[in-house]
Amino acid sequence: MPAQDLTDFAEYWSLSMFDENGKLRNPGGILEEGGVDYAKYLIPWCKGNSVSVDQTTLRHPRDLISMLVENYRSDIYRIDSMSRRRVLDHRCGVTFDDLVRMFGKPLGKGRRGVGTLSFDWVRIERILGQMLLFGDIAILSHSPGGPKDMQRGFRNTLHRGQSKIINNIRTRGSLANSWDEMEICRALEESRDTFGYVRLSEKKGWDLYIRDHYGAPSGVEGAVPGNMAGMSPPGRASTMPLPLHLVYAETMARAMSRDGNVWGKNQSLIRSEISDAVIDGNGVSLPLDDFYIIHSRNGATHMADYTLQRSIGDLAAAAFRLEEVPNSDPKSWVVHIDPDLIRWRENRRDRERVRDSP
Amino acid sequence: MSRVLPFKKPSWDYALWQEVRSKALIISKSEKNYISTREAGGSRDSVFWQKGGRAKTTEGMRKMIRNSASGEGDGTFVYDFIGLSRNFNRWFDRVTLDSSGLLEEIEKHIGYTKSAETMGDFGEEWLSINWSIFGRAVGSAIANEGKRQKFWKSSGADARMSNAFWMDMSEKNRKGPNGIEYVNSEDWNYLVEYFRERDFDPGAEISRSAGHRPSAPIFKGGSSGGTVYSMNPLAEAHRKRMRGRFRDAEDPEEFAFFHGELTFKAIRDAMNALKNGEEVKFALFIHGLCAHHMMRTSITQQKIGMHLFSNLAVRRMMRGVEAIPVPDIAQELATGFSMGKVLQILYDAGLIEWYTVEVKEVEEAISILKNR
Numbered sequence: 001m002p003a004q005d006l007t008d009f010a011e012y013w014s015l016s017m018f019d020e021n022g023k024l025r026n027p028g029g030i031l032e033e034g035g036v037d038y039a040k041y042l043i044p045w046c047k048g049n050s051v052s053v054d055q056t057t058l059r060h061p062r063d064l065i066s067m068l069v070e071n072y073r074s075d076i077y078r079i080d081s082m083s084r085r086r087v088l089d090h091r092c093g094v095t096f097d098d099l100v101r102m103f104g105k106p107l108g109k110g111r112r113g114v115g116t117l118s119f120d121w122v123r124i125e126r127i128l129g130q131m132l133l134f135g136d137i138a139i140l141s142h143s144p145g146g147p148k149d150m151q152r153g154f155r156n157t158l159h160r161g162q163s164k165i166i167n168n169i170r171t172r173g174s175l176a177n178s179w180d181e182m183e184i185c186r187a188l189e190e191s192r193d194t195f196g197y198v199r200l201s202e203k204k205g206w207d208l209y210i211r212d213h214y215g216a217p218s219g220v221e222g223a224v225p226g227n228m229a230g231m232s233p234p235g236r237a238s239t240m241p242l243p244l245h246l247v248y249a250e251t252m253a254r255a256m257s258r259d260g261n262v263w264g265k266n267q268s269l270i271r272s273e274i275s276d277a278v279i280d281g282n283g284v285s286l287p288l289d290d291f292y293i294i295h296s297r298n299g300a301t302h303m304a305d306y307t308l309q310r311s312i313g314d315l316a317a318a319a320f321r322l323e324e325v326p327n328s329d330p331k332s333w334v335v336h337i338d339p340d341l342i343r344w345r346e347n348r349r350d351r352e353r354v355r356d357s358p
Numbered sequence: 359m360s361r362v363l364p365f366k367k368p369s370w371d372y373a374l375w376q377e378v379r380s381k382a383l384i385i386s387k388s389e390k391n392y393i394s395t396r397e398a399g400g401s402r403d404s405v406f407w408q409k410g411g412r413a414k415t416t417e418g419m420r421k422m423i424r425n426s427a428s429g430e431g432d433g434t435f436v437y438d439f440i441g442l443s444r445n446f447n448r449w450f451d452r453v454t455l456d457s458s459g460l461l462e463e464i465e466k467h468i469g470y471t472k473s474a475e476t477m478g479d480f481g482e483e484w485l486s487i488n489w490s491i492f493g494r495a496v497g498s499a500i501a502n503e504g505k506r507q508k509f510w511k512s513s514g515a516d517a518r519m520s521n522a523f524w525m526d527m528s529e530k531n532r533k534g535p536n537g538i539e540y541v542n543s544e545d546w547n548y549l550v551e552y553f554r555e556r557d558f559d560p561g562a563e564i565s566r567s568a569g570h571r572p573s574a575p576i577f578k579g580g581s582s583g584g585t586v587y588s589m590n591p592l593a594e595a596h597r598k599r600m601r602g603r604f605r606d607a608e609d610p611e612e613f614a615f616f617h618g619e620l621t622f623k624a625i626r627d628a629m630n631a632l633k634n635g636e637e638v639k640f641a642l643f644i645h646g647l648c649a650h651h652m653m654r655t656s657i658t659q660q661k662i663g664m665h666l667f668s669n670l671a672v673r674r675m676m677r678g679v680e681a682i683p684v685p686d687i688a689q690e691l692a693t694g695f696s697m698g699k700v701l702q703i704l705y706d707a708g709l710i711e712w713y714t715v716e717v718k719e720v721e722e723a724i725s726i727l728k729n730r
Contacts, residue, residue, distance in 0.1 A: 063559060066561055070547065070550060070561055074543065074547055077543060102555060214578075288369045289366065289368060289369050292368040292369065293365070296365070296368075302690040305669040305672040306669065308676065309489060309668075312488050324677075330367075330369075331369075331373055331677075333677060
């Protein structure tokens with residue numbers, strides 16, 4: 001199920017971030033000014049895929065994507081703060097040394113597990129491989145350019161093996177399982193001296209998302225929408241308030257769990273069943289008993305009340321509202337479901353129909 | 359399989375309590391002490407929380423443990439019911455009956471403080487308690503307090519990590535305009551990286567918590583010097599109160615050891631304020647406690663805090679449910695922690711009500727509901 005959600009994400013991302021001519025949209029979220037309509041696909045996707053699981057199980061993928069986003073954000077900030085135009089450098093991405101610092105060494109040492117490959121690294125490679133296939137990241141390094149570049153230092157260039165790595169993954173038909181297949185991490189290791197790094201793709205629209213998530217929103221006096229260095233009141237909502245990158249990371253983690261069990265699978269099933277019950281019913285709500293029973297049948301009775309109010313304090317979670325049924329005896333209630341969650345399910349059903357059609 | 363409420367009618371919890379409340383007794387000290395000291399194993403398997411109830415007397419309970427059987431034998435058998443402490447009612451009543459007056463009072467209070475600029479536009483968010491984070495804070499405190507009372511070995515590594523984070527952040531704080539302290543972007547990046555390497559991602563916690571600003575730990579804002587990060591002033595105030603109670607101790611290990619006790623004291627202060635009609639103080643104390651609870655993802659907190667305490671609060675707040683049968687909760691939670699010990703800590707901290715109702719009364723009430 002998460003694998004399907006990842007494919008949906010790639011589709012929704014393209015539909016949202018690019019206009020009908022394939023041009024990247026502008027920061028600020030104002031549709032008339034070419035901004036992104038996050039409400040149509042990406043916010044519903046977030047609401048449908050934000051699960052509550054022990055976050056330590058999702059740690060590595062989330063840390064990796066957090067690091068990619070945070071480093072990119074810091075570098076945009078550096079650029080926006082400078083009066084002279086500068087370009088992004090290796091600081092906007094993640095190097096081999098960054099990965100070692102975060103996840104330890106890829107091959108075991110000492111008495112236990114000499115030379116054995118750490119599963120964390122296999123997972124990292126798989127995530128990077130998946131992101132590379134989707135075009136979310138690029139592998140770059142600094143290499144000496146022409147005389148002008150030599151004066152400035154080094155030039156950012158795309159790693160010459162990137163296309164080959166993509167082709168190899170496609171030919172193999174699966175993500176990495178052994179050190180030999182870990183071509184991205186090996187490429188980073190081999191280009192350590194020239195600051196080899198992976199970074200989020202600007203062309204894919206990650207720069208735009210980061211500006212909409214962290215930068216100034218539209219309507220702030222004296223600030224350009226998306227600018228990271230401008231004045232913006234603390235606590236003010238941003239253009240895209242939901243942490244889409246975290247939900248994306250968590251969905252990827254769920255799709256690539258170690259033992260093959262999909263984390264948060266029950267919660268996904270529960271959401272689908274709740275949304276289906278609403279779509280097939282009155283379109284807005286379902287009886288509270290049905291809400292509880294759906295949770296019970298999926299082994300998560302204890303989650304039902306938590307789900308009802310999880311949206312307080314978790315932006316990415318769907319919101320639910322209870323309403324008492326007038327004159328009911330014994331007293332009973334209905335649960336109104338977040339329209340974004342219903343939209344997530346409808347979008348998904350549409351995508352399933354497209355996939356299933358000959 | 360249901361234990362007390364019918365499987366298809368879980369929302370009868372409200373009606374059931376209305377039917378049996380007049381027959382309910384407050385749990386006796388001897389019962390509570392016996393249950394908390396003698397109960398062993400996880401919540402689902404305990405003989406005390408099965409269909410058929412438990413013996414009312416300590417002698418009867420002793421027999422149940424010896425025979426590993428429930429609902430059999432002589433004497434009176436009872437079901438335990440628990441609910442959120444009635445002391446919270448004042449808060450729910452005020453929010454229901456006079457939300458605009460309460461909001462005005464909170465905003466007026468904030469307006470007089472140096473935090474007015476940061477927290478001036480929170481609006482109705484002030485009136486929502488973040489129960490899931492409050493539940494996690496309580497869960498963390500229960501784990502910590504249980505260790506101090508030698509109930510179990512799990513402590514509260516999360517509390518230690520939270521405390522270490524706040525100490526590091528305080529060290530990097532710089533005075534900004536209007537006296538508000540900030541951490542600049544560079545220092546923030548260092549903090550995020552440092553803690554992420556130690557299994558704690560402050561950046562992710564902040565992104566997620568931005569939906570409820572009164573309980574969000576950190577506020578992100580812009581300044582002429584770029585993006586800056588400031589502690590939620592309510593978290594800062596809570597931290598100062600905790601430190602005051604701990605006589606300004608700096609050592610995080612020691613501080614973390616008493617984290618549970620200190621948290622319950624902080625909650626008691628908030629409850630006392632509520633009892634005295636100071637709803638504003640109560641709200642700010644609880645928001646501060648939640649904002650201070652930085653590490654929010656521990657599974658221990660979720661099982662015994664979030665899914666036990668906050669579920670009671672949610673049912674009380676959203677549907678007016680005052681008490682729920684413990685056997686149903688024990689089955690749903692399926693926690694490895696002893697339910698009796700957890701309930702004792704919550705009861706002694708004044709956070710829950712704990713009643714017993716004779717099994718035959720409960721069964722009669724359910725058949726009345728079925729015939730309606």
